[in-house]
Amino acid sequence: MFIEIQQINKIYTDKDNRANTVLQDINLEIPKGQFVSILGPSGCGKSTLLAMIAGLTSASSGDIIVDEKKVMKPGKDRGMVFQEAALFPWMNVTENVVFPLRKEMNKKQAAERARHFLQMVQLSNYADHYPHELSGGMQQRVSIARSLAMDPAVLLMDEPFGALDEQTRSRLHGQLEKIWIDTQKTIVFVTHSISESIKLSDRIVVMGTRPGTVIADTTVDIPRPREEHKQQVAALEEHIMGLLKTEIDKVINEELAYEARR
Amino acid sequence: MKPAVKRLLFYSGLILFWGLGSHFELWHETILPSPFSVWDSLVAGFSDMTLVYDLVASFRRLFIGLVVSILIGTALGILLARSITADETIGSMVLALQSVPSIIWLPLAMMWFGLGEGAIIFVVILGGTFVMTLNVRTGIKNVNPLYIKAARTMGSNGIDLFWKVIIPASVPYLVTGARLAWAFAWRALMAGELLSAGPGLGYTLRYASDFGNMALVIGVMIIIGVVGAVVDQMIFQRIEKNVLKRWGLET
Ligand SMILES: Nc1ncnc2c1ncn2[C@@H]1O[C@H](COP(=O)(O)OP(=O)(O)O)[C@@H](O)[C@H]1O
Ligand SMILES: [Mg+2]
Numbered sequence: 192m193f194i195e196i197q198q199i200n201k202i203y204t205d206k207d208n209r210a211n212t213v214l215q216d217i218n219l220e221i222p223k224g225q226f227v228s229i230l231g232p233s234g235c236g237k238s239t240l241l242a243m244i245a246g247l248t249s250a251s252s253g254d255i256i257v258d259e260k261k262v263m264k265p266g267k268d269r270g271m272v273f274q275e276a277a278l279f280p281w282m283n284v285t286e287n288v289v290f291p292l293r294k295e296m297n298k299k300q301a302a303e304r305a306r307h308f309l310q311m312v313q314l315s316n317y318a319d320h321y322p323h324e325l326s327g328g329m330q331q332r333v334s335i336a337r338s339l340a341m342d343p344a345v346l347l348m349d350e351p352f353g354a355l356d357e358q359t360r361s362r363l364h365g366q367l368e369k370i371w372i373d374t375q376k377t378i379v380f381v382t383h384s385i386s387e388s389i390k391l392s393d394r395i396v397v398m399g400t401r402p403g404t405v406i407a408d409t410t411v412d413i414p415r416p417r418e419e420h421k422q423q424v425a426a427l428e429e430h431i432m433g434l435l436k437t438e439i440d441k442v443i444n445e446e447l448a449y450e451a452r453r
Numbered sequence: 454m455k456p457a458v459k460r461l462l463f464y465s466g467l468i469l470f471w472g473l474g475s476h477f478e479l480w481h482e483t484i485l486p487s488p489f490s491v492w493d494s495l496v497a498g499f500s501d502m503t504l505v506y507d508l509v510a511s512f513r514r515l516f517i518g519l520v521v522s523i524l525i526g527t528a529l530g531i532l533l534a535r536s537i538t539a540d541e542t543i544g545s546m547v548l549a550l551q552s553v554p555s556i557i558w559l560p561l562a563m564m565w566f567g568l569g570e571g572a573i574i575f576v577v578i579l580g581g582t583f584v585m586t587l588n589v590r591t592g593i594k595n596v597n598p599l600y601i602k603a604a605r606t607m608g609s610n611g612i613d614l615f616w617k618v619i620i621p622a623s624v625p626y627l628v629t630g631a632r633l634a635w636a637f638a639w640r641a642l643m644a645g646e647l648l649s650a651g652p653g654l655g656y657t658l659r660y661a662s663d664f665g666n667m668a669l670v671i672g673v674m675i676i677i678g679v680v681g682a683v684v685d686q687m688i689f690q691r692i693e694k695n696v697l698k699r700w701g702l703e704t
Pocket of ligand 1: 204233235236
């Protein structure tokens, strides 16, 4: 399997030295080229899991294997897009996209490549702009172009559209779907939006919280574009809502109990 | 009304009041000379070149002192940000040194370097170094962790990560540090010059005072104030504003 997540556990100790199990016994296999969403309520450990695949965070136990290599540290084979665009403000758009390419090709090649990927996210006219001159949606597209430019085998996306308004988000969904079809990248997409996950992915891994575990693994068998199959989308949405309801109740109850204790 | 117009009116009014007060002898000429005497003393000072030499001498010391203090401050700031042990030891000393005016070093500096340039430049360097150090340290420590994570996923680490991401990300703090270093260095320079041999603005100020030339005293004070304000607002605040805007720290 292309990505293998084997028996992952993650335990943080808080300041009172109490163990907080964030992820428990996570096992997943993701084939090459799949668009998989990881869906779950806030705090269930989605970002932590994604950061582990990226090599930014280590697991307390278990292994992650990408393309037959054990993940030990970050690498250019795994591109990451964060909720905030994380563009470097002192560089213009082209320089940002060139950043991961600097060392492996000359300036001209890198600029050429940057132009290609900026075209893919329809931002070639903004090559000389600085991040602060762009809207949130445009910044996020630059950061997608920047990740794609280093030609990673996997694109990891942590709620990349979570901070955008509804209209922008919906436009970017269309663009991302097209990019995925054109480039055939494996995409692991973290979200807490059920409709977003159904709209975009081949497969939805539903996570529960405290501790974070996989509670369901659903294949999305709806032809694309999914806008044209509203009934099937609605049915799946209801199904997943049912799965998550108990989880969300759990979060709310815990929070109420916490408030009561104070 | 534009701020520049308001300012113009304010200063005109101030000078008018000063002139009228002198004219009607609300105060004696030896206590506060009239604007005309001050103007005359400035014209005389510039036409016989003494004030020009003073300015050149003062700026030379300031420039050398400021450049050295920014270099040392940056190096020391990087050290404090990267080494916890250095931060816990040298860091506490830097904080202590920053809390005293650097002019208190002058007597010692005169013993070490004599009464000339060396002692004053030493005091200027001490004036600028520590505030630069503290700003560089804070800047490096406050780099948005997101930039570091993003850079690491793009294959950057170690020295490359430090020079290509962490240092540029702390530029707003470096600029603020340089502006404050200039302000402290400028004050230290004037104090140092007042207490040592010429030429220099501070030296001429004391010399004029010793000879009871109050018009020149006020003239030199005005030069010192104008230089301070112009450098701060025309150069440093402008750079700082541009940097903050580009770094997305200000709208
Ligand atoms: N560095 C950390 N130290 C301690 N606890 C952490 C750390 N990072 C995340 N956590 C905890 O792990 C849990 C899951 O966090 P996260 O992966 O960000 O969840 P999600 O992305 O699903 O909202 C949260 O309860 C959070 O408080
Ligand atoms: Mg998260």
